[in-house]
Amino acid sequence: xxxxxxxxxxxxxxxxxxxxxxxxxxxxGANLMLVARDKKKLDAIAEELRQKTRVEVFAMDVSNAEACxxxxxxxxxxxxxxxxxxxxxGYHKRGNVEDIDASDLGNIINVNLKAPIMLSRIALPYxxxxxxxxxxxxxxxxxxxxxxxxxxxxxxxxxLRSFTYALGVELAGSGIKLAVVSPGPIDTGFIMADIDxxxxxxxxQPISTAEEVAQAILDLCGNNVREQSMPKISGWLTMIMxxxxxxxxxxxxxxxxxxxxxxxxxxxxxxxRESDSPDH
Numbered sequence: 001x002x003x004x005x006x007x008x009x010x011x012x013x014x015x016x017x018x019x020x021x022x023x024x025x026x027x028x029g030a031n032l033m034l035v036a037r038d039k040k041k042l043d044a045i046a047e048e049l050r051q052k053t054r055v056e057v058f059a060m061d062v063s064n065a066e067a068c069x070x071x072x073x074x075x076x077x078x079x080x081x082x083x084x085x086x087x088x089x090g091y092h093k094r095g096n097v098e099d100i101d102a103s104d105l106g107n108i109i110n111v112n113l114k115a116p117i118m119l120s121r122i123a124l125p126y127x128x129x130x131x132x133x134x135x136x137x138x139x140x141x142x143x144x145x146x147x148x149x150x151x152x153x154x155x156x157x158x159x160l161r162s163f164t165y166a167l168g169v170e171l172a173g174s175g176i177k178l179a180v181v182s183p184g185p186i187d188t189g190f191i192m193a194d195i196d197x198x199x200x201x202x203x204x205q206p207i208s209t210a211e212e213v214a215q216a217i218l219d220l221c222g223n224n225v226r227e228q229s230m231p232k233i234s235g236w237l238t239m240i241m242x243x244x245x246x247x248x249x250x251x252x253x254x255x256x257x258x259x260x261x262x263x264x265x266x267x268x269x270x271x272x273r274e275s276d277s278p279d280h
Contacts, residue, residue, distance in 0.1 A: 001222050003030035006130075007079040009071065010034055011062050011119065012089035014041035016188035017138060020210035021086055021217050026052040028218065033075040033082075036089070037061055054079065062089045062115035063107070072122050082126035083133040084221055087116035087160075090138065090190065094149045094197040105152045112156035117163055124176070132175030134221040137164050138213070139182040141205070141229065144238040146248065148199045157182075161227070168226060179220040183208050183230040195267060201252065203266070204259035205234040 008025045012018040013034030022032055026049045034057045036042050042057035049055050056078050060067035075082050091111035093104040120135050127133035142150055143157030161180050168178035184205040185191050191198050208230050216228045229235025241248050 001028055001218055003028040003083070005029070005031070006083040006133075007031040007033065007075055007081050008084040008086065009075055009082060009119075009123075010086040010088055011115070012036055012138075013057075013086075014038055014045055016190055017186060017210045017213045017217075018086075018088045019045050020214035021088065022049060022055075024211075024214045024218050025084075026055070029053065030084070031079045032056070033058060033071065033078070035060060035062065035071055062119065063110035065118055068115070068118050068122055072126055076126060081130045082123065083130050085119060085123045085127075085133075085135045086138070086217055087119055087135070088138040088217075089115065092150070092153045092190070092194075094153075094194060094199075096149060097151050100152070108152040109156050109159075112153065113159045113163070116160055120163075120167060124171075127176050128174070132177075134177040134179065135164075135167075136217050136220050137161075137178075137180040138217070139164070139180045139227075141182050141184045141234055141238045142202075143182065145241040147201055149197070150199065165226065177221065179226055179228070181213060181216045181220060181228045181230065182235065183213050183216075184234040186210060186213055192266070192270075195263060195270070198263070200256040200259035200263055202259060203262040204255035205237075206231045 003025060008030045010018050010022055013022050014036035022034055022045060025032060031053060032055045034042055034046060037059060039059040042059055046055040046057050058071045058074055072082060089111055091108055093100050093108060116137055123135060137160050139161050140157040142154040143161045147154055164178050164180040171178060185202050185207045187207050188210050216230060220228055
């Protein structure tokens with residue numbers, strides 16, 4: 001797809017899926033407004049991509065309502081329009097609900113669900129003024145099947161998925177596309193840096209790359225698909241588990257055994273890389 005002269009706002013745009021998405025939109029000619037909390041990381045990716053396109057950064061906490069308003073004002077001022085919002089910023093604190101501080105549980109909901117809802121509402125008049133556009137939400141297969149140690153995270157992603165479908169109905173015929181990409185595990189620091197705390201069940205599924213998810217985000221801007229599950233086989237599996245919850249306890253032990261083997265392999269590979277590092 002070609003995005004020449006169009007403006008894309010990407011939350012969580014400094015690394016992982018957000019950075020991969022920024023690179024793909026830059027290759028497609030889009031102006032970029034990259035949002036994240038870490039200004040230093042934002043500046044680094046912006047410096048890289050300014051060789052290809054116009055890039056502005058906005059360091060903020062996406063759960064801050066006033067900052068959400070300001071980022072759209074800045075994007076409109078700098079580029080004259082807003083065409084795409086990618087709600088990618090995410091937060092996770094793994095563990096059983098009883099073992100996690102209430103403030104962390106609240107932050108999971110604030111970043112993963114409240115912020116995309118606020119940002120989508122703020123985006124709508126800008127998208128209408130530009131003649132249409134797209135809001136792409138980055139969900140998770142965890143929102144369709146229970147994952148141990150991820151109750152609040154799963155709830156936030158289930159809510160984001162429901163919001164996407166509901167708002168899509170509200171905006172039917174408006175020219176504004178609503179869609180959600182629902183990946184399983186992704187090869188980024190979001191999971192790989194926290195591999196020991198991540199459930200075995202998570203690693204039972206094929207691991208996508210950040211670039212694969214980014215490509216799905218670009219594709220969703222222009223096709224008629226409401227939800228893209230990744231990979232498809234995992235999408236089918238989680239849908240079956242969602243529709244027939246009684247199957248979950250029957251097949252989970254098998255999946256957890258498979259995931260434990262994958263986790264052990266990934267952990268061994270990480271230790272090998274660390275031992276080969278010049279710093280060791």
